[in-house]
Amino acid sequence: MKKRVLFLCRGNSARSQMAEAMLRHIAGDRFDVCSAGTDPEEIDPRTLQALQDFGVDTQGLHSKSLEGLAKQHFDYVISLCDKAHRDCRHWPESGVVMAWDFPDPRVSLDLRAFKHTLQEISERLRLFVLVNSKQVGTTLKALQPLTFYKALADQTRLLSLLLIDGEGELCVCELMAALELPQPHVSRHLAQLRKSGVLADRRQGQWVYYRLHPHLPDWMREVLGLTRENSTSLLQAPLARLQGMTDRPRDGGRLCDETAET
Numbered sequence: 001m002k003k004r005v006l007f008l009c010r011g012n013s014a015r016s017q018m019a020e021a022m023l024r025h026i027a028g029d030r031f032d033v034c035s036a037g038t039d040p041e042e043i044d045p046r047t048l049q050a051l052q053d054f055g056v057d058t059q060g061l062h063s064k065s066l067e068g069l070a071k072q073h074f075d076y077v078i079s080l081c082d083k084a085h086r087d088c089r090h091w092p093e094s095g096v097v098m099a100w101d102f103p104d105p106r107v108s109l110d111l112r113a114f115k116h117t118l119q120e121i122s123e124r125l126r127l128f129v130l131v132n133s134k135q136v137g138t139t140l141k142a143l144q145p146l147t148f149y150k151a152l153a154d155q156t157r158l159l160s161l162l163l164i165d166g167e168g169e170l171c172v173c174e175l176m177a178a179l180e181l182p183q184p185h186v187s188r189h190l191a192q193l194r195k196s197g198v199l200a201d202r203r204q205g206q207w208v209y210y211r212l213h214p215h216l217p218d219w220m221r222e223v224l225g226l227t228r229e230n231s232t233s234l235l236q237a238p239l240a241r242l243q244g245m246t247d248r249p250r251d252g253g254r255l256c257d258e259t260a261e262t
Contacts, residue, residue, distance in 0.1 A: 003132065004032045006074040008084035012037025012063045013044045015080040015102050018051060018118050019125065025056045026122075027129045034074075036064040038084050044106055050114040054122075076214070080121075095221075096214050097168030098202070100124060132214065143197045148220055151198050152227075156181065156189045159238060161198065161212075162228045165221075166235075167242075169202075169211035178242040 007019040012035055020035035040063040048058045066084075075095040079085035085099040102120060105113035152158050156179065163178055164170050170178075175186050190210055193199040198220075200213040212221065228235065 002030060002032045003075040004073065005034070005076045005078065006069065007033070007035040007078050007080060008038065008066065009035075009080040010037055010039050010083045011041040012065075013041045014047045014104065014106055014114070015117060015121065016084075017043055017047050017061055017063075018121050019078070019080060021051050021056050021058060021061060022054075022118070022122050023125050023129075026125055030129070030132075034064070034069065036066045036069050038066050040065045044114075046105070046114045050118045053115070054118055096211060098211070099169070099209075143217075147196050148198065148223075151193055151196055152223075154189065156185065157193055158227075159234070160186070160189060160210075161193065161224055162231060162235060163238060163242065164199070164210055165212060165224045165228055166239075169209045170242075171207050171209050174242055174245065174248060177245050178238040180241065 005023060007016040007023075009016040016035035016037065020033050023031055024033045043061060043063055048061070051058050073095070076098065077095070078098045078100055080100050080102050081104065082099075085097075100121075102117055103113075105117040110116070152161065159179055160170075160175055163175065167174075172183060172186055172190065175181075175190070176183055179186065190199065190201075194201060194210070197213055198216065199210050201208050201210050203209075212224070
C-alpha cells in the first residue's frame with residue numbers, strides 16, 4: 001500500500017508544488033502525493049518553468065487549500081515554511097509531522113533561485129525515499145512489546161513521548177522547559193528512546209529535533225495516542241510551560257547545548 005504524503009507551505013505556489021511534482025516523479029509508484037497551502041495563491045509561473053526544465057511533468061498541478069484536506073489522513077505531513085509548520089503541528093489526521101527548511105525562491109534576487117530550490121528539494125526527497133525504502137525501513141523489526149513498554153515505564157520518558165506525540169516533534173530545550181529538568185537528564189532519556197527505536201531525530205542547523213520513529217508500528221502509536229488523550233492532568237503543567245516559552249528554537253530563540261545527545 002502506498003504511503004500518503006502531504007507537502008505544506010503558506011501559498012502552495014512554489015516549494016510545496018515542487019515537492020509534490022518531484023516526489024511523484026521520483027517515486028510515484030511508492031507514494032501518493034499531494035500539496036496544499038494555509039493561505040493558497042496561484043502557482044508561480046517560475047515554479048512550473050523550473051519543473052519543466054528539470055524534466056518533471058507539471059500536468060494537473062494546481063493550488064489547493066489545507067482546509068479542503070483536513071478530513072484526510074496522511075502518513076507524512078511535511079511543511080516547507082514556518083507558518084505551515086505551526087498550522088499543521090496539531091492536525092489530528094496527520095501521521096508523522098516533519099519540518100523542512102527551504103528559503104522562499106519568490107523573494108530572492110537570484111535569477112536562478114527557483115532552480116536552486118528545486119535542486120535542494122530534489123536532494124532531500126531522494127534521501128526521504130531512501131530512508132523510507134524497505135531495505136532501510138527494517139530497523140524496527142527487533143522492537144518488541146517488552147522494549148516498548150519499558151520505554152513508557154519511566155516518568156521522564158513517558159512525558160517526553162506524550163509531548164512529542166502531541167507536538168509532532170520537539171528539541172531538548174523545549175523538553176527541558178516543559179519538564180523543568182536539566183539538559184543531561186533529558187538528553188540521556190532521549191538517547192535511550194532513540195537507541196530502542198521509539199524515537200528518530202533530525203538535525204536542522206544547530207538544532208536536533210525528536211519525533212516518533214516513522215516506522216513505529218501503528219499499535220504503538222495508538223497506545224501513545226490513547227495515553228495522551230487520557231492524561232490531561234498529567235500533561236497540563238508541562239504543556240503550559242512549553243507554550244509559555246518565549247525563546248523556542250523555531251522562533252529564533254537561543255541555542256542550546258545538545259552535545260550530550262550524540
